[in-house]
Amino acid sequence: MDAADWWSIEVMDAENAEHAEVSAAAWRDAYGQVLAESLVTNGATRWEWYPHSWGVVLEVAFPAEESWWRWRSLPGTCAALDAVPDPLAGLLVHRGHGGASGSYVPRGPRIAPAADRVELPEPSV
Numbered sequence: 001m002d003a004a005d006w007w008s009i010e011v012m013d014a015e016n017a018e019h020a021e022v023s024a025a026a027w028r029d030a031y032g033q034v035l036a037e038s039l040v041t042n043g044a045t046r047w048e049w050y051p052h053s054w055g056v057v058l059e060v061a062f063p064a065e066e067s068w069w070r071w072r073s074l075p076g077t078c079a080a081l082d083a084v085p086d087p088l089a090g091l092l093v094h095r096g097h098g099g100a101s102g103s104y105v106p107r108g109p110r111i112a113p114a115a116d117r118v119e120l121p122e123p124s125v
Contacts, residue, residue: 010055
């Protein structure tokens with residue numbers, strides 16, 4: 001059982017002032033190596049990148065919450081997170097795994113309850 005403390009950093013794509021899309025994948029290409037190096041040197045036990053249609057997710061695991069906060073407050077980490085494509089609405093940082101929880105599977109229609117569906121006893125003759 002993995003007792004690590006998982007955290008997620010979700011970075012969304014954005015549009016700039018000229019309405020050109022700024023990719024979260026490009027942000028990952030620019031800052032991914034720096035973030036990985038600081039994760040290694042600051043005690044992260046695991047990290048994974050996940051691409052999505054709307055951006056990217058970086059999931060990181062530390063042995064304790066204090067290690068996460070120490071890494072999160074590093075100048076390099078702060079600079080990378082300040083540089084996301086949309087710093088106002090395109091960055092989510094939270095505890096636990098992030099992104100999508102899997103592909104959407106619609107539920108089938110449910111049969112509405114009705115009194116006429118109850119089985120009636122056979123009449124006695």
